Amino acid sequence: MKKDMLNTDSLPYCKGCGHDLIAKHTAGALQKLGYQPLDVIVVTDIGCHGIIDKCLNTHTVHGLHGRSAALGAGITLGLANPDKKVVVFIGDGGATIGLQHLLEAARLNLNMTVVVHNNMLYGMTGGQTSGLTPHGFRTTTSFDGNPFAGYDLCALAHTAGASYVARIMGIGDISGRLAVAFGSKGFSLAEVVEICPSYGIKLNPRRKLADIAREAGREEGEWTRQREAFSPGQGKKTASLLDKTRPIPAQFKHYLKEARSLVLSGSAGEGVQLAANLLGKAAMRSGLEVTLKGSYPVTVGVGFSTAEVNLSPGPIHFHGIGVPDMVLITSADGLNHNRARIAGMKEGLLLIDDSLDVPPTGAEVVRHDFRGIGARSAALYGVFMLALKTGFISTEPLFRTIAEEGLEEKIPVARIKEALVQ
Amino acid sequence: MQKKTKGDRALVDGSRLIIESLARAGADAFIGYPITPANLLYLYGSQRMELMLPAPDEITTLQWMSGLSATGRLPVTATSFPGFALMLESINMAYMMELPMVIVLVQRLGPATGTATCGAQGDLLLLKGMISGGHPVPVLATAGMEDCWTLPARAVKIALELRTPVVLLTSKEEVMTQRSFHTGRLEEIERGKWPLYTLECDYKPYKATEWVPDFLPVGQNRQQVRLNASTHDETGILQHTTPQAMANTRRLEDKVVQRMQEHLLYELDEEPGADTLVVATGITAAAARQAVQTLREAGHKTSLLVPKTLLPVPGKYAETISRYRRTVMAEESINNQLGGLLFGQQTPAGLRFAGALGRMITPQEIMEEVTR
Numbered sequence: 131m132k133k134d135m136l137n138t139d140s141l142p143y144c145k146g147c148g149h150d151l152i153a154k155h156t157a158g159a160l161q162k163l164g165y166q167p168l169d170v171i172v173v174t175d176i177g178c179h180g181i182i183d184k185c186l187n188t189h190t191v192h193g194l195h196g197r198s199a200a201l202g203a204g205i206t207l208g209l210a211n212p213d214k215k216v217v218v219f220i221g222d223g224g225a226t227i228g229l230q231h232l233l234e235a236a237r238l239n240l241n242m243t244v245v246v247h248n249n250m251l252y253g254m255t256g257g258q259t260s261g262l263t264p265h266g267f268r269t270t271t272s273f274d275g276n277p278f279a280g281y282d283l284c285a286l287a288h289t290a291g292a293s294y295v296a297r298i299m300g301i302g303d304i305s306g307r308l309a310v311a312f313g314s315k316g317f318s319l320a321e322v323v324e325i326c327p328s329y330g331i332k333l334n335p336r337r338k339l340a341d342i343a344r345e346a347g348r349e350e351g352e353w354t355r356q357r358e359a360f361s362p363g364q365g366k367k368t369a370s371l372l373d374k375t376r377p378i379p380a381q382f383k384h385y386l387k388e389a390r391s392l393v394l395s396g397s398a399g400e401g402v403q404l405a406a407n408l409l410g411k412a413a414m415r416s417g418l419e420v421t422l423k424g425s426y427p428v429t430v431g432v433g434f435s436t437a438e439v440n441l442s443p444g445p446i447h448f449h450g451i452g453v454p455d456m457v458l459i460t461s462a463d464g465l466n467h468n469r470a471r472i473a474g475m476k477e478g479l480l481l482i483d484d485s486l487d488v489p490p491t492g493a494e495v496v497r498h499d500f501r502g503i504g505a506r507s508a509a510l511y512g513v514f515m516l517a518l519k520t521g522f523i524s525t526e527p528l529f530r531t532i533a534e535e536g537l538e539e540k541i542p543v544a545r546i547k548e549a550l551v552q
Numbered sequence: 553m554q555k556k557t558k559g560d561r562a563l564v565d566g567s568r569l570i571i572e573s574l575a576r577a578g579a580d581a582f583i584g585y586p587i588t589p590a591n592l593l594y595l596y597g598s599q600r601m602e603l604m605l606p607a608p609d610e611i612t613t614l615q616w617m618s619g620l621s622a623t624g625r626l627p628v629t630a631t632s633f634p635g636f637a638l639m640l641e642s643i644n645m646a647y648m649m650e651l652p653m654v655i656v657l658v659q660r661l662g663p664a665t666g667t668a669t670c671g672a673q674g675d676l677l678l679l680k681g682m683i684s685g686g687h688p689v690p691v692l693a694t695a696g697m698e699d700c701w702t703l704p705a706r707a708v709k710i711a712l713e714l715r716t717p718v719v720l721l722t723s724k725e726e727v728m729t730q731r732s733f734h735t736g737r738l739e740e741i742e743r744g745k746w747p748l749y750t751l752e753c754d755y756k757p758y759k760a761t762e763w764v765p766d767f768l769p770v771g772q773n774r775q776q777v778r779l780n781a782s783t784h785d786e787t788g789i790l791q792h793t794t795p796q797a798m799a800n801t802r803r804l805e806d807k808v809v810q811r812m813q814e815h816l817l818y819e820l821d822e823e824p825g826a827d828t829l830v831v832a833t834g835i836t837a838a839a840a841r842q843a844v845q846t847l848r849e850a851g852h853k854t855s856l857l858v859p860k861t862l863l864p865v866p867g868k869y870a871e872t873i874s875r876y877r878r879t880v881m882a883e884e885s886i887n888n889q890l891g892g893l894l895f896g897q898q899t900p901a902g903l904r905f906a907g908a909l910g911r912m913i914t915p916q917e918i919m920e921e922v923t924r
Contacts, residue, residue: 168773173619176782183778184789189770191622192780192790193615194645200612204619207605208581209771231615234608368599371572372735375562410563414732420563422730425669428588447842449729450912 135160135167137187143178146331148300148324149247152219152308153182156245159309160215170215173202175228177221178254179247188217196220196227199244203235206242210362215312216242223252225283226261232283232319236290238360239316245308246283246319249326250342257329264346268333280346287319288353295353299340300324310352316359323348376534380417386522389442392456393471395464396509398426398435402460405509406437408535412517412527413441421449434467441522454478457493458516460500460508462486479520481512503549504542511546518550525550560736566700566727567592567630570720573701574628574654575600576741577708581627583607583616585635588668589724590658593630601628610635614642621651622779624746624769626708630656633675634665640682643717645781647683647804650758650765652711652718652746654704659723659834661910670910671724673834676889679719679863687805688864690714690812693721695819695837695858697733700726703860705741706815712744714811715764721862723835723884725912749775758786758800763807809864816866819858826853828922829876831869833859833890836882836913843918854922859890870894873903880921882906882913 135157143150160170167187174180176195183190193201202218209216225232225246232244250267252258257270262283266275288295293316298307300322311320325331325339334342343349368374394409396402403424410420421440427433438451453474459465459482465472469489472480476492484497498515500508517525532541571582571593582597582604584590598604603625607613610631617627631639636657646653657679661670679691690710692703700722707718749755749766755775758765765786770777778788783797791797819837821844832840837858844856855876859869873879873894879902881891888905895903906913906921 166773168771168776171770181790183780187776189776190778190780190788191619191649191770192778192782193618193649194641194781197611197615197642197645200615201619201622203612204616205622205770206619207603207616208620208623208625208769211771214771230608231612234612362603362605364603367602371568371575371596371600372562372564372738375564375568375735377560377562377736378732380561407563410730410732414561414563418732420730420732422563423725423728428669446731447845448839448912448915449725449731450839450914452914 135170135187136185138185141185142181144327146327147178148249148322149179149182151300151304151324152245152247152322153185155303155305155308156217158305159312162305162309163313165215169213170217171205172217172219173198173205174219175224176254177224177247179219179221182219196224197231198224199228199235200231202242202244203231203240206240207362212241217312218242218244220244220246222246222248222250222260222262226281232287233290236287236292236317236319239291239293239357241316241359243311243314243318243320246321247324248321249324249330250280251326251329253326253329257326257333264342264348266345267342270329270333282348283321284319284351284353288355291355291357292317292319293355293357293359294318297321297323297348297351299343299350301339316357378411378414380415382416382524382527384413384416384418384443384523386418386441386443389440389444389446390456390522391451391454392439392441392458393436393451393454393468394439394458394509394512395434395436395468396460397463398430398432400435400461400509401506402435402437402464402509405513406439408510408528408531409513410439411535412531413523415527415531416523418443418523419446421446423449434463436464436467456516456520457481458509458512459483459486460512481516481519483508503545507542507546510541511549514546514550560734561732562735563730564733564735565592565730566694566697566722568596569697569700570656570704570727571596571600573704573741574708576743577705578712578744579626579628579654579708581620581625582629583613583620583627584629584631585610585613587632587635589660589671589728590630590632590656592728593656593658597628597630610638611642614639614646617653618642618646618649618651621646621653622649622770626652626712626744628654628656630658632658632660633662636675643689644683646717647687647689648781649779650715652715654707654711654718654720656720656722658727659721667910669724671835671884671912673723673836673884673889675721676862677892679721680893685801688808689717689719690808690815691719691721691863692817693833693860693862694726695834695860697731699860701738703817706817709744710812710815712746713764714807715747715767716808721834725835756786757788758784760803760807763803763810812861812864815861816868817860818868819856819860820872822855823848823853826855827877828853829855829857829873829879830882830918830922831857831859831873831879831890832882833862836884839913839915840882840918842915843922846915847919847922852923865893873900876902878902878904880904880906880918882918884908884913
């Protein structure tokens, strides 16, 4: 047996309020389409329209001012069930505070219907002008008439991609027209235009609803678009993010007695982060504990690129590097980003490309033509040099790491080997 | 903690562990708007979660999440302060509606946009006061890679069992730094369970047993569900300030305070005979662990407390601090937010603060404060 959507005929609205009409004809339209109350989720928000909840036999969700379209969108996405009907009620005030939510639901063409209760002003808070108040319409805060034109909400929703949009004058039996909106696949919006009896009628005596709408260029109409309704097909997902992190066996020896910190720095796009990553993995392959952190400007394709690496035979707690033990600089960008750090070194090792000036430092300085092998391989070449110079790991785990990562084709391994021999 | 062995380590960042942990615990949707330094969480969310949707802003993010949660899905997001600020009203909504979800808040340097690529610990007091009325939202703070595995799953469990949004608090350096880590022997993660209503009639959406109301999703065709962000009674119908409605609002506070007693998470490493305690959370815990280890090696008896359940504030932390002659609280801020949370303006004698702005505190700075 079909159960009514409403549990009472006596709705809590002022006499003559269009909200009463909308609620009753929404119920009628849904029943006409064959929905049972528990197939329907009515999402309301703040405004006079939102006090309808207690009169409904449907599921009811009463949210924040202007957010019901987004909340309803979330419910639509969660249900993903075409047999269920999500109906969103919103006022003209809510429609502007949550305009992005309306446009987004239309853009995604979510299977839901928004019914805008457009009484052309903020009724619940005292009859103030809203973003949908027509030009010249008088409100408690525009006593000489609204100096601005209201939004054309239907045009906005249609342009954003809604399947079905209609503007309906809130007079007489509107259940048939609402049923068309409710029956549409994808996103539909019905803007029902009404006059608030407490403020609108009193402040605009003798003006008829249809005249106001016509003068504002907001007459009745329908706008449709042939589009598939949104379906949350997501493509292939990873079964476990840990599957993407290859275990690194400790198969080589290391020669590090205590923790050491290292800063690698060069220019964006010159392989600094890759070199640091390969060094970190080679160190792990040698049984060391590692931390690795990159830093670069927000425009990632230009300027410096710096990597901070900690290597330790034991656990590493704190990974920050103030004054590093070792620094490798392969370009002027890298040098400029690390001048203060290099100046602060009282000991340790600085490997620096021989095209660059050497700032004052207490570190042992090794100048070398790192860029000679090609700018994109300079940092990695420097890492090999560092391993040879300090001996904390051998070069073998570095070559093994390049092979295991499948990078032998991309990295000029032979040239690096040749350069190291020289 | 599993025994660490050579050979089964990988190079991973905390973001990867967090998303995998959330997913295994039952999170099945990631909704978000990208923001530094939460970007990796967003990326991994898109790879791992059954449903991933890019929202046009953070208000929409929280609204979509709330809608999904109302249908029985467990959504998560990740953001930092600017995005979180936009979410606030909607988090209040989800709290009032009692919708489970997890928000990963990656702290960065403020105020305002501040420095997006610099970590910080400056959001705790915001979290303390984020609900109008002062009701607590459960907040867990990660302090290391193991926590990036265990705490997200715990956050899901709490969100579901207490029907509430939960904040997982972390910071840039914790989620973006890669570390050698034993991924092969991680603790098994148990899926969280919804407190489902099983009877066929008489469902009242906010009638609670053990402070938590049983859940039924909207859209099922057995019983009517009413969810409400405005003041309401146990039926979910809007009320002014009736005794029934006030009882329900009061219950929201009691629910979190009472039920979070089952989730008091902290690390307390007390050294016999020590009269000095170091207290640190989140990223600063790493420096604190290093400092305490070095101090002990040098013969300074020192204890360590790393709080992980931050809200609602457990009494355990103030009680522990009261047992020490001297306490050094370390935090990447200039105003000791945890200290403010525990003691307000009444800072106990013997309490010192080691803070930093725009960088991590070093172990040396903590040690200097201990030995000063």
